[in-house]
Amino acid sequence: MYGITILIILLVKQDIVRSVRLVELRVPTHEREGGSALLGCQYDLEGDTLYAVKWYKDGKEFFKYAPRIQTPMKHFKLPGVHVNESRSSTTVVALENLTRESAGLYACEVSGEAPSFMTARSEKYITVHLIPDTRPKLTGLKDKYFLDDLVVSNCTTAPSTPEAHLKWLINDKPVLKRFLRGPWYRVSADRPDAIETTLQLRFTVTPSDFVDGAMKLTCQSTIAPLYQQETTSTHYIDLPLSLETPSPVSSPSTDHAIKTNWSILTVLLSVLFLRI
Numbered sequence: 001m002y003g004i005t006i007l008i009i010l011l012v013k014q015d016i017v018r019s020v021r022l023v024e025l026r027v028p029t030h031e032r033e034g035g036s037a038l039l040g041c042q043y044d045l046e047g048d049t050l051y052a053v054k055w056y057k058d059g060k061e062f063f064k065y066a067p068r069i070q071t072p073m074k075h076f077k078l079p080g081v082h083v084n085e086s087r088s089s090t091t092v093v094a095l096e097n098l099t100r101e102s103a104g105l106y107a108c109e110v111s112g113e114a115p116s117f118m119t120a121r122s123e124k125y126i127t128v129h130l131i132p133d134t135r136p137k138l139t140g141l142k143d144k145y146f147l148d149d150l151v152v153s154n155c156t157t158a159p160s161t162p163e164a165h166l167k168w169l170i171n172d173k174p175v176l177k178r179f180l181r182g183p184w185y186r187v188s189a190d191r192p193d194a195i196e197t198t199l200q201l202r203f204t205v206t207p208s209d210f211v212d213g214a215m216k217l218t219c220q221s222t223i224a225p226l227y228q229q230e231t232t233s234t235h236y237i238d239l240p241l242s243l244e245t246p247s248p249v250s251s252p253s254t255d256h257a258i259k260t261n262w263s264i265l266t267v268l269l270s271v272l273f274l275r276i
């Protein structure tokens with residue numbers, strides 16, 4: 001009987017007390033090292049008065065906004081947590097200069113005034129990636145290729161966490177697996193948690209590798225969902241003059257001759273186009 005009475009009183013009390021409600025915790029799930037992040041906490045006081053908004057990382061408080069206090073905004077130093085107060089408010093906290101130590105579980109806690117001090121809390125995990133600041137590098141490529149030449153090229157990304165996903169394309173088409181070696185992973189010399197990824201392209205040049213006299217080799221590096229960069233190297237077919245016509249790839253058309261002549265000219269110039 002006694003227990004039931006308490007339960008009823010509690011239920012009634014719940015009804016009367018206005019309670020804070022968290023509407024949305026908007027926190028990025030993935031961010032890059034060196035970047036910044038805006039953490040948003042939307043709440044509905046439902047008639048209550050705000051006592052404080054507090055932010056925690058891995059259970060440790062790093063930010064507090066209590067409007068009734070003389071200096072309402074306060075932040076506390078934690079490894080990897082650099083708050084910019086001038087860009088923060090009752091509903092937003094701005095973090096800058098993210099490091100790998102910034103990764104963790106972030107919680108927003110909103111509480112109402114006395115006497116109830118009703119509290120609402122929500123939390124989300126932020127992952128911090130090390131993103132290469134350069135495009136992938138291609139090595140081993142020659143200026144010119146003849147038919148039946150072996151093309152061997154390594155595509156390597158600067159150290160990243162997690163490892164990058166590499167993909168080779170020839171003339172914008174994904175390369176068959178049998179023309180690939182690797183991927184190989186190497187731990188970075190200065191960052192034991194960061195990895196350099198290499199994928200090797202290896203194939204024998206055939207006429208079908210040229211579109212309008214050009215062979216475009218592209219390596220794409222991806223760290224989802226934050227990073228995608230590519231490097232392209234274009235090579236013009238180095239055909240003996242006797243093979244000038246008919247062209248093995250382009251179909252006969254009015255501009256065919258112009259294109260063929262142009263490709264021969266570029267062969268003479270032996271130009272390697274490397275977009276970096």
Ligand SMILES: *[C@@H]1O[C@H](CO)[C@@H](O)[C@H](O)[C@H]1NC(C)=O
Nearest residue numbers: 082083084085094095096097
């Ligand atoms: C982030 O780093 C820059 C450059 O070192 C510094 O000026 C700025 O105050 C830092 N931001 C925070 C919130 O610590």
Ligand SMILES: *[C@@H]1O[C@H](CO)[C@@H](O)[C@H](O)[C@H]1NC(C)=O
Nearest residue numbers: 082083084085086087094096
């Ligand atoms: C906070 O952000 C403002 C605006 O971007 C900037 O001018 C200021 O230097 C930052 N403060 C700190 C401590 O980094």
Ligand SMILES: *[C@@H]1O[C@H](CO)[C@@H](O)[C@H](O)[C@H]1NC(C)=O
Nearest residue numbers: 139140152153154184198200
């Ligand atoms: C490609 O990378 C592999 C593994 O790191 C290495 O053994 C090989 O010598 C490299 N080849 C070229 C052409 O760079």
